Amino acid sequence: MFDRLKNLLRPPEAKVSRTAQLLAIESGGRARWTPRDYTALAREGYVKNAVVHRAVRLVAENVGAVVFLLYEGAAERDKHPLLDLLARPNPRQDGAAFLESVTAYLLLAGNAYIEAVAVDGAQTGAQLRELYALRPDRMRVVPGANGWPEAYEYSVAGRSVRFDQAGAPLPPILHLSFFNPLDDHYGLAPLEAAAVAVDTHNSAAKWNKALLDNAARPSGALVYSGPEGAVLSDGQFERLKKELGDTYTGAVNAGRPLLLEGGLDWKAMSLSPKDMDFMEAKHNAAREIALAFGVPPMLLGIPGDNTYSNYQEANRALWRSTVLPLATRIGAALTQWLAPAFGQDLRLAIDTDRIEALSADRASLWERITKAPFLTLNEKRAATGYGAVEGGDHF
Numbered sequence: 001m002f003d004r005l006k007n008l009l010r011p012p013e014a015k016v017s018r019t020a021q022l023l024a025i026e027s028g029g030r031a032r033w034t035p036r037d038y039t040a041l042a043r044e045g046y047v048k049n050a051v052v053h054r055a056v057r058l059v060a061e062n063v064g065a066v067v068f069l070l071y072e073g074a075a076e077r078d079k080h081p082l083l084d085l086l087a088r089p090n091p092r093q094d095g096a097a098f099l100e101s102v103t104a105y106l107l108l109a110g111n112a113y114i115e116a117v118a119v120d121g122a123q124t125g126a127q128l129r130e131l132y133a134l135r136p137d138r139m140r141v142v143p144g145a146n147g148w149p150e151a152y153e154y155s156v157a158g159r160s161v162r163f164d165q166a167g168a169p170l171p172p173i174l175h176l177s178f179f180n181p182l183d184d185h186y187g188l189a190p191l192e193a194a195a196v197a198v199d200t201h202n203s204a205a206k207w208n209k210a211l212l213d214n215a216a217r218p219s220g221a222l223v224y225s226g227p228e229g230a231v232l233s234d235g236q237f238e239r240l241k242k243e244l245g246d247t248y249t250g251a252v253n254a255g256r257p258l259l260l261e262g263g264l265d266w267k268a269m270s271l272s273p274k275d276m277d278f279m280e281a282k283h284n285a286a287r288e289i290a291l292a293f294g295v296p297p298m299l300l301g302i303p304g305d306n307t308y309s310n311y312q313e314a315n316r317a318l319w320r321s322t323v324l325p326l327a328t329r330i331g332a333a334l335t336q337w338l339a340p341a342f343g344q345d346l347r348l349a350i351d352t353d354r355i356e357a358l359s360a361d362r363a364s365l366w367e368r369i370t371k372a373p374f375l376t377l378n379e380k381r382a383a384t385g386y387g388a389v390e391g392g393d394h395f
Helices: 002-009 038-047 050-065 081-087 095-109 195-213 234-247 278-293 311-342 356-370 377-383
Strands: 068-072 075-077 111-118 128-134 139-143 149-156 159-164 173-177 220-224 264-268 346-350
Touching (some): 038 095, 081 095, 095 311, 111 311, 195 278, 311 356
8 A cells, every 4th residue: 555655656757868976966956166276276276377467468359350150051141130149248348259258167167158139038049139248257166966067057246046947948057168177067278288388487487586586696605714713693683684684675776785794604596507597487388278278389389399380280180189179169069059039040150261381271172172173163162161052063
C-alpha cells in the first residue's frame, strides 16, 4: 500500500542533461562570486601596465572594427533589424564601441555579460531595442538545482537586479567566457594567466624608477673607523640617518658630495652587470604578456625575438590568430542568442574583404582561383565567398 502511495506521489519524468547529476552538488539558488579579484588585476594590469593596456586595446579595437555580414539561409541580407541593432546597440555606444567593450571585458576578466533590453519586456525582433555590455565584477551567477545558471544578479551602489534566464523567446543575459578548466561558470582571463609576468614587469619598472631617483647608482655603506671597539651612540646614529635621508637622497640631490666627519668612511657597493640586468627581465616579462594576449611583440614595440620579417606580417598574424577567431566567436554567440527574436536561420559572418591587413592574402587567393581552369565560374565565386550567378555552372 505504501509503495502504491509513493508511486502516485512521484513527480513526472522529465528529460535532464546526463551531466546534471554530477552538478547537483550545487544547492539551489545559492549565488557564487567570481573567484578572482578583477579590480586588482585590472588596476595592476590595464591601468598601470603599458604593455597590457596596449595589447588589450589593440585586440579590442580591431574586433570593434570588423564588419559583420548577415546571412538568412544562403542569402545575404543587406538590411535587417538585427544589423540595425548591432550598428547602434544603445544610445551611448555605436557598434564598434560596444564590441570593443565586450572584447576588453573578455580579455581582462575572462567573462563578458550582455543585457538585452526590450520594449514592455516583449523580447521579439520588433521590440528588442538595446544591448548593453555589463561590468563583469558586478555580476554573479546563481546556479539552479541542476547546477546550470538559472539567473544572474547585477549589483551596484548597494542595489541588486536579478535576471532570470527563463525569459522567452531569449534569456535577458548572454554570458561569454573563455575556457576555464577549474570552474564551471566563470572563464579564465588572459590577464590572470599573465599575472606573474605583469607583476615582474611592474616591479622592474619600479626598480628602474628607484634607481633613477638614486642617481642611477647602487647604494653604499658608511663605515665608522673610530677607535677599536668604538661604536656610534644612539643619538649619533639617528642624527646621521636623518641627515642622509633629508640631504643626500632623492633625484634632486643626485651627485651631491657627501660630507663626512668623525672617522666615517664611504664604501660604494657595486653590482655586477648580471645583477643589474633587470631590463632584460622586464623585456622577457613583456613578451610573456604579449604571448598571453596573442599579440606579436613587434606590434607592442618590445625588442628581441622578432620572429616576423616586417610589421605587415606581424599585423597579419595578429588578425589571423587572435582577432578573427575572437570576433567570429562573439558573432556566433550573438547570433545563437538573438536568433529566436529575429528568425532561426540567421548567421553572422565577418566581411574579410574590408580588412586591410588581409588584402595580400585576399589578392593571392583571387589570383590562384582565377588561374584554376578546372573550376566553373560559380565554384570560383563560392571559393571567394560570393554567391552563384545564372549560367555560372558551365566551363
